[in-house]
Amino acid sequence: MSDSDRPLAWRLRSIVGEENVLVDEPMSEHTTFEVGGPADLFVTPEDIDEVREVVSAVRESGENYFLLGRGSDLLVSDAGFRGVIIALECLMGVSVDDDEMCCQAGIDLREASEMACELGLSGLEFACGIPGSVGGACYMNAGAYDGCMADVLKEVRVLTSAGDVCDLGVDELDLGYRHSRIADEGLVVLSATFALTRADGEKIRQKMDDLTHRREEKQPLDLPSAGSTFKRPEGHFAGKLITDAGLRGYQVGGAAVSKKHAGFVVNVGGATAADVHAVIEHVQAEVERQFGVRLEPEVRFLG
Template sequence: MSGETFDRRAAARGLAAILGSGRVLEDEPMSEHTTFRVGGPADLYAVPESADGLVRALAWLRERDVPYFLLGKGSDLLVSDAGYRGVIVAADGLKGFSREGDELTFGAGVSLKEATDKALELGLGGLEFACGIPGSVGGACYMNAGAYGGQMADVLVRVRAVMPDGSVADVPADELELGYRTSLIRTAGLVVVSATVRLEPRDPAEISATMQDLTRRREEKQPLEFGSAGSTFKRPEGHFAGKLITDAGCKGYRVGDAQVSTKHAGFVVNLGHATAADVHAVIEHVQEEVERQFGVRLECEVISLG
């Protein structure tokens, strides 16, 4: 059972034996699991509800060379219209939380909104920058997510992860090679089970005020009313992607229902019924025009799958 020729019925049975039959779905539309709201069906969609289930499922898939992709909140992902030939392993079920002093440990499937709300509730500051990022804790570690002057590298202490050899290990943050939208988690194929952050006691009113301010700034500047994957392009050295795109005359450029946002040119948005092909066409046009006019090749921040 290998590569694109894997026996998905056998895979469904094998995963169901580990996770439970109700936790393995066939032909699940990925448009329902990505913030872009596009994407065809995944052959199988598996949802472990525990770290042990995740570890066992991954071991089963790896032993049989079944293609798989680990999904967080789908906030930085563009799935093709043809879908994904393999197994999507969703981390949504990994929800645990614990506290030890000023250190909070969250399951990889905890949303950043849930994490920042919990920190606020406990009067612990430092995670406010993440309050509006529509991703999961695991995904935030994978991408070293950041906004408004903060990033995961500032607060992350360690992750518990499934290593490439299938073992589970605690990896200190200073060994994760956390950089701009990248990490060892991404480059070496680690799978985050949980993450521990170190915060600092702070007046809840001050934390709340910061979160409200950042939320207001996001709502004013970003096209949150439409499906998107957030900032579509990485910030090129010495430039701002949004300004380059605007100066290249691409703001508002549209293919089908995919469009360079008229509110913030750094975002490609789904106006309602865009296809993945539409989104790709817009991205490619923007890259070509910016490179032609300014000699800068914009690097896509969004992960393409399928």
């Protein structure tokens, strides 16, 4: 489509500037799977006011839209996304008040963990290896190694569907396993405040180094993926079920079940979204056939 067919593009350019509205932008450039076709429009606001204006304009237009953090849990179809991708990578502000740290939504969660360590604040060690943004982590209540966002969040600042900005306390977020009110209601996370505790920086660093070593030892971090592909089924471990089903290394095109950790589907080279999707569907079908357990993807599908 040409720009003349996209009146919304002109309105968005008037808000964020011409250089911050891209047409037919390949999503393979913005996801950790490194696959995905073009988005009709890819918009990068530069501050919270622009985020509000962009979201309002897109909602008024009736176009589909998607809020993008780091693209670390996302599989975009080869056909791309018909609508507007709003990238929140601009929201990078951080402030600290005693043992509370407030991070805007675009901050990398691993960077937030590192900053907390440098400040002698404990609580975010579990997040030291989780790819993704603070906003995305709140959206899905991200977690690892017996820790999750629900354990450390005090409140989040969100943009509602009515265009209002409000603060929600952790007890208002309905946080569960890979679930939140944020996801249910389509709220836009602008920032998150973490309630941490003062601790010895060296001890915090030791714990983070240990978790990093464990992650590097067990996970296929050398290949593009979206992290753990499946949610943990009640009473089971996805990786063990997949291994026991004989699917470790199963491959379609350039996508495969990792030989290092069967809970990961990885891009071994030149994968398409269709390849990844085919592997996921085959794994689901085989595990259900052999063990009667339905694996639910942790990866989100777009397009």
